Amino acid sequence: MKKVVLAIVLLVISLNAGWFQSSTVQNNEEPMLQATPFNEFQDKIGKTPIMIEFGSTSCLYCQKMGQILYKIKQQNPKSNIYFVNIYKDMPTAKKFGIKMIPTQVYLNKDGHIIGRHMGLIERDKLEIKLKNLEIIN
Numbered sequence: 001m002k003k004v005v006l007a008i009v010l011l012v013i014s015l016n017a018g019w020f021q022s023s024t025v026q027n028n029e030e031p032m033l034q035a036t037p038f039n040e041f042q043d044k045i046g047k048t049p050i051m052i053e054f055g056s057t058s059c060l061y062c063q064k065m066g067q068i069l070y071k072i073k074q075q076n077p078k079s080n081i082y083f084v085n086i087y088k089d090m091p092t093a094k095k096f097g098i099k100m101i102p103t104q105v106y107l108n109k110d111g112h113i114i115g116r117h118m119g120l121i122e123r124d125k126l127e128i129k130l131k132n133l134e135i136i137n
Helices: 002-027 060-075 090-095 123-132
Strands: 050-055 081-085 103-107 113-118
Touching: 050 060, 060 081, 060 123
Parallel strands: 050 081
Antiparallel strands: 050 103, 103 113
């Protein structure tokens, strides 16, 4: 009897693990905004409004934000929207005081942080914010 119960438990666990993996893979089918090393855009700080998304490619909400930002960037290719992978650029994450991911940091044209948001933000709300801050048109 114990062997039957153990077999059923293992079967349920393996089925759930398969479901979780397939649902995560499906989420990754949409492209994400690619990471940009901080040194490739730091010279723009203080010259133009910028949004920096801090996250990782392994965090589910970061992946969702990356997908949203990819779509916005496709519609606004000249926009100054950047993704920094905190696991590849920890000094930059520390410099900006990142405590959790995803975190969006907004800088004005003078290079001052004028806002930040932690967590997932809906695309329409994000687009309104980016337009108000003149990061996108």
